[in-house]
Amino acid sequence: MLTDCTAYTKVFVNKRLNTVRVLATFDTSRRNKHGDIVVTVQNAIFASGDVASMLDSADSRQVAVQRTLAIVRQVMRTDRIVLV
Secondary structure: OOOOOOEEEEEEEEOOOOEEEEEEEOOOOOEOOOOOEOOOOOOOOEEOOOOEEOOOOHHHHHHHHHHHHHHHHHHHOOOOEEEO
């Protein structure tokens, strides 16, 4: 059964390790000075491992992120995903 909540998702790039990971949360209480929702490791409900390297091609990174978003839909039981 799916929930009616919106999952706010961020594609996070670690510049030091040149890796990409996906963070997702339902928490909308943390916002920056412009009013945008802030997704961090501390408030993330779902934090993937390193799904891709920045050395990979753009197509490869896109496929890896899409595959991870499918896992987010299953784990968080929602089809409402917004990238922030």
